[in-house]
Amino acid sequence: MLPEIGQFSLILACILSLLQTVYPLYGVRTGHQGAIRSAKMFTVLQFIAVAISFVILAYLFFINDFSVSYIATNSNSALPWYYRLSAVWGAHEGSLLLWVFLLATWSIAVALMSKNLPVESMARVLAVLGLLAFGFYLFVILTSNPFERTLPYFPIDGRDLNPLLQDFGLVIHPPMLYMGYVGFSVAFAFAIAALLEGRLDSAWAKWSRPWTMAAWTFLTVGIALGSWWAYYELGWGGWWFWDPVENASFMPWLAGTALIHSLAVSEKRGVFKSWTVLLALSAFSLSLLGTFLVRSGVLVSVHAFASDPTRGLFILSFLILVIGGALLLYAVQASKVKSRGRYELASRESLLLLNNILLIAALIVVLLGTLLPLVHKEIGLGSISIGEPFFNRMFTILIVPFALFLGIGSLFRWKRQKLSELVKPILIILLLSLCSSLVFLFVFAPALTWLAMLGVFLGFWIIVSVGYEIYLRSTHRYSFIIGITKLGNSHWAMSLGHLGLAVMIIGITMTQNYSIEKDVKLAVGEHIRFEHYDFHFDQISALNGQNYVGTVGTFSVLHNQQKIAVMNAEKRIYTVQRMPMTEAAIDAGFIRDLYIAMGEQLPDGAWAVRIYYKPFIRWIWLGPLIMALAGFIMICDKRYRTKKQPLTDSKNETGEQNA
Amino acid sequence: MLNKRRILMLLVPFVIFIIGAVFLATPLLKGSDPSKLESALIGQPIPQFTLQDIFDQDKQYNADIFKGQKMLLNVWATWCPTCYAEHTYLNKLANQGLYIVGMNYKDNRKKAIRWLNELHNPYQISLFDESGLLGLDLGVYGAPETFLIDSHGIIRYRHVGDLNEQVWNDKLSSIYEEMQ
Numbered sequence: 081m082l083p084e085i086g087q088f089s090l091i092l093a094c095i096l097s098l099l100q101t102v103y104p105l106y107g108v109r110t111g112h113q114g115a116i117r118s119a120k121m122f123t124v125l126q127f128i129a130v131a132i133s134f135v136i137l138a139y140l141f142f143i144n145d146f147s148v149s150y151i152a153t154n155s156n157s158a159l160p161w162y163y164r165l166s167a168v169w170g171a172h173e174g175s176l177l178l179w180v181f182l183l184a185t186w187s188i189a190v191a192l193m194s195k196n197l198p199v200e201s202m203a204r205v206l207a208v209l210g211l212l213a214f215g216f217y218l219f220v221i222l223t224s225n226p227f228e229r230t231l232p233y234f235p236i237d238g239r240d241l242n243p244l245l246q247d248f249g250l251v252i253h254p255p256m257l258y259m260g261y262v263g264f265s266v267a268f269a270f271a272i273a274a275l276l277e278g279r280l281d282s283a284w285a286k287w288s289r290p291w292t293m294a295a296w297t298f299l300t301v302g303i304a305l306g307s308w309w310a311y312y313e314l315g316w317g318g319w320w321f322w323d324p325v326e327n328a329s330f331m332p333w334l335a336g337t338a339l340i341h342s343l344a345v346s347e348k349r350g351v352f353k354s355w356t357v358l359l360a361l362s363a364f365s366l367s368l369l370g371t372f373l374v375r376s377g378v379l380v381s382v383h384a385f386a387s388d389p390t391r392g393l394f395i396l397s398f399l400i401l402v403i404g405g406a407l408l409l410y411a412v413q414a415s416k417v418k419s420r421g422r423y424e425l426a427s428r429e430s431l432l433l434l435n436n437i438l439l440i441a442a443l444i445v446v447l448l449g450t451l452l453p454l455v456h457k458e459i460g461l462g463s464i465s466i467g468e469p470f471f472n473r474m475f476t477i478l479i480v481p482f483a484l485f486l487g488i489g490s491l492f493r494w495k496r497q498k499l500s501e502l503v504k505p506i507l508i509i510l511l512l513s514l515c516s517s518l519v520f521l522f523v524f525a526p527a528l529t530w531l532a533m534l535g536v537f538l539g540f541w542i543i544v545s546v547g548y549e550i551y552l553r554s555t556h557r558y559s560f561i562i563g564i565t566k567l568g569n570s571h572w573a574m575s576l577g578h579l580g581l582a583v584m585i586i587g588i589t590m591t592q593n594y595s596i597e598k599d600v601k602l603a604v605g606e607h608i609r610f611e612h613y614d615f616h617f618d619q620i621s622a623l624n625g626q627n628y629v630g631t632v633g634t635f636s637v638l639h640n641q642q643k644i645a646v647m648n649a650e651k652r653i654y655t656v657q658r659m660p661m662t663e664a665a666i667d668a669g670f671i672r673d674l675y676i677a678m679g680e681q682l683p684d685g686a687w688a689v690r691i692y693y694k695p696f697i698r699w700i701w702l703g704p705l706i707m708a709l710a711g712f713i714m715i716c717d718k719r720y721r722t723k724k725q726p727l728t729d730s731k732n733e734t735g736e737q738n739a
Numbered sequence: 740m741l742n743k744r745r746i747l748m749l750l751v752p753f754v755i756f757i758i759g760a761v762f763l764a765t766p767l768l769k770g771s772d773p774s775k776l777e778s779a780l781i782g783q784p785i786p787q788f789t790l791q792d793i794f795d796q797d798k799q800y801n802a803d804i805f806k807g808q809k810m811l812l813n814v815w816a817t818w819c820p821t822c823y824a825e826h827t828y829l830n831k832l833a834n835q836g837l838y839i840v841g842m843n844y845k846d847n848r849k850k851a852i853r854w855l856n857e858l859h860n861p862y863q864i865s866l867f868d869e870s871g872l873l874g875l876d877l878g879v880y881g882a883p884e885t886f887l888i889d890s891h892g893i894i895r896y897r898h899v900g901d902l903n904e905q906v907w908n909d910k911l912s913s914i915y916e917e918m919q
Contacts (some may be wrong), residue, residue, distance in 0.1 A: 131891065365756075372763070396763060399760070400757075402754060407752050407753035410753070411749040415745040415746045451762075669828055679753065679856065679857035680857055680858070
C-alpha cells in the first residue's frame with residue numbers, strides 16, 4: 081500500500097507544480113492579486129507532496145520492502161541501516177527523486193525567505209521553478225518510477241547496493257552535489273523572471289546573489305567530497321580522474337564561479353548585466369547537461385550506472401525546451417538592457433572580466449574535452465580520445481594568469497586605477513611570495529622542479545596579496561587593529577575564498593610533484609623503510625562485516641624509532657554481488673598522508689603491498705572547504721538579511737565590500 | 740539597426756546551443772545504443788601491427804596471434820576507473836576458459852604490470868600499446884572496449900564500455916557462441 085501512496089503523492093506533486101507555474105503567471109498577466117499570491121501556497125503544497133513521497137521511499141528501504149523493484153535491485157537486508165537509507169539515491173530512479181525533492185526544497189526556501197522581494201517577481205520566480213519541477217516530475221513518473229512493484233513474484237532478498245557506494249562519503253556526496261546543481265535553478269529562475277519582466281537591474285543581482293552563493297557553496301563541498309571519496313575508496317591514490325561525470329559537475333562549478341564574480345560587479349557597479357544573466361542561464365544549463373550526460377549513456381563512464389536511450393531522449397528534449405527557450409528569451413530581452421556604469425581598462429571591472437574570460441576558457445576546455453570525442457565521431461572523422469594529459473596541460477597553462485591576476489585584482493579600484501600606484505605593492509608582494517615559497521619548498525620538498533616552484537609560488541602569491549590587501553584596507557582609515565574589525569562579511573568571504581584556492585593550488589602542486597609510490601612484497605613479520613618511515617607488517621587476520629568478508633593486514637608505522645600509527649588495510653569481498661574491494665589504510669596528516677593498499681597474496685604466502693607517500697594531499701580538500709566557508713560567511717552578510725532600506729546600506733559599504 | 744545587430748549577437752549562444760544539441764541528439768535519435776559503436780572494421784580482419792609484450796620488452800607480437808581460435812580483445816588502461824570495475828568480470832570469464840587478449844592502451848608499463856599482478860591477470864597475451872597506434876587503427880573510442888574476434892582473425896563485434904554479467908548475457912555471449 082505504501083508504495084502506491086508514494087506514487088500517488090508524486091503525481092500530486094507533479095500536478096501542483098504545473099499549477100504553481102500556470103496560475104501565478106495568469107495572475108501576473110491579468111493583475112489578479114489572489115493568483116499572484118497563490119504561488120507561495122502551491123510551492124508549499126508541492127514541497128509537502130514530494131517530501132511525503134521521498135520519506136516513503138526512504139522508509140521502504142529501511143523496512144526492506146523488496147516488492148519494490150528499485151529496492152530489490154539496490155538494497156539488501158544485510159546492509160547496515162544507514163546504507164539502506166543512502167541507497168535511496170544509490171541509483172537512477174532514487175537520485176532523480178532526490179533531485180526533484182531538493183528542487184522543491186530550494187523553491188520553498190525562496191518562497192519563505194525572500195520577504196523583501198516584490199510579490200510579482202516572486203510569483204514569476206516560483207513559476208519558473210515550478211515549470212522546471214514539472215519537467216522533472218514527468219521524467220520521473222514516465223520513465224523512471226522508483227515505486228514500481230515486482231509483484232507478484234518478489235525476491236526474498238535484494239541484489240545489494242553497489243559496494244563502491246557503501247561508504248560514508250557516498251552517503252553525503254550526492255545530496256551535496258545535487259544541492260549545488262539544483263541550487264543553480266534558483267539563479268536561473270531569477271534570471272528568467274528578470275528577463276520576462278524586462279527589468280535587469282542591480283536589485284536583481286542583489287536578490288539572486290545569496291542564492292547563487294549558497295548553490296555554489298554546496299557544489300564546492302559536493303565536488304570536494306567526491307574527490308576525497310575517489311581517493312580513499314577507489315584504491316589508486318588518485319584524487320581527480322577527468323572522468324566525464326566529474327567533468328559534468330566541474331563545468332557548472334566553473335560557470336558558477338564566474339557567475340558569483342560577475343554578479344558582484346552587476347550588483348555594485350551595474351555593468352556586465354546581460355553577461356551575468358547569460359552566466360546564470362549557463363550555470364543551470366550545464367547542471368542539466370551534466371544530468372543528461374550521466375543519465376543518457378551518451379558518454380560511457382564509471383558513474384553511468386543506469387543509462388538508457390529513452391531517458392536520454394526525454395532529458396534531451398527537456399534540455400532543448402528549457403535551455404533553448406531561455407536563450408531565445410535572452411536574445412530578445414537582453415538587447416533592451418543598457419549598461420550605465422563606465423569603467424576604464426585599468427580597473428577592477430576589467431580584472432573581473434578577465435577572471436570571467438579565464439574561467440570560461442577553462443569551462444570550454446572541459447566541455448570540449450568531454451564532448452569532442454563524441455562530436456568528432458559524429459562528423460565522421462573517426463574516434464579520438466582525450467585524456468588526462470590534455471586537461472592537465474591546459475589547466476597548468478590557465479591557472480598561471482588566473483592566479484597572478486587574482487592576487488593583484490583585489491588591489492584594483494573600481495572604475496579606474498592608476499597603475500603607477502600599484503608598482504610598489506606588486507613589488508612587495510612579488511618579493512614576499514618568492515621568499516616564502518622558496519622557504520616552503522626548502523622545508524617541505526625533497527627536490528626542486530620548475531613546475532613545483534611555479535605552483536607553490538602562485539599559491540603564495542595569492543596568500544601574500546590577500547594578506548597585504550587586508551592590511552591595506554584595514555589601515556586605510558583606522559589603525560590596523562580597529563580597521564580589521566570593520567571589514568565586512570563579504571570582504572572576509574572574498575579573502576577566504578581566495579585563500580582556499582591558494583591552499584588548493586599548493587596541495588595539488590605538492591601532491592602531483594612529490595608523491596612517491598612503491599610496490600613491495602611483504603610477509604608477516606617483515607618490515608620496509610620508505611621515506612623516513614618504517615612499515616612493519618604485524619599480522620593478517622580475517623574480517624567479517626555485515627555483508628562482506630575479507631582479510632585485513634595490520635601495519636605499524638615507525639618514525640624516528642617511535643610508533644606513530646597502526647594502519648589496517650583491508651581486502652573485502654561483498655558476498656551478494658561477489659565483488660572484491662580494496663579498502664586502503666590511510667594515515668592522514670596535515671602535511672602528508674601515508675596510504676597502504678593490499679594487493680594479492682603471492683604463492684609463497686607473502687603479500688603484494690602498495691605504499692604511497694602523498695605530501696599535502698589534504699590541502700586539496702582543505703582548500704574547497706575554506707572556499708565553502710567563505711561562501712557561507714558571504715550568505716550571512718547582514719545586507720541580505722535586513723528588510724527594505726538596502727539602498728543606503730549598500731552605499732556605505734561599497735567602499736569596503738568586494739567579492 | 741543597432742538593436743537588430745545586438746539581437747543577432749545575443750542570438751549567438753542560442754545558435755551554439757542548438758548546434759551542440761543536434762550533435763548530442765543524433766546518436767540517440769538514430770536509435771543506436773551509444774555503448775554499441777559500430778566500427779567500420781566489423782567483418783574486417785584485425786589490422787596489421789607489431790606490439791611489445793607488456794611484461795617483456797623483447798617479446799613482440801603481430802596480427803597472427805588472433806588466428807586459430809575465437810577470442811576477446813579487451814582494451815584497458817590503469818587511468819580508467821571503469822576498467823577497474825570491469826576487471827573482476829574479466830577474471831571470471833578467463834576462469835570459464837575464454838581466451839582473452841588484453842591491450843593496454845596509452846598507459847604506463849610499470850603501473851600496468853602492477854595492476855595485473857595485483858588484480859589477477861585474465862589475459863593470455865598482454866599487448867602494450869603505449870602510443871595508441873593499434874587503438875587508432877581499431878577506432879578505439881576510449882577504454883574499456885571489447886572486441887569479439889573469430890578464429891580467422893575477423894572482428895565480429897565491438898562493445899564500448901564495461902563488460903559485466905548483464906552485458907555478456909544479453910548481447911555478447913550469443914554472438915560469441917555463434918562465432919567460429
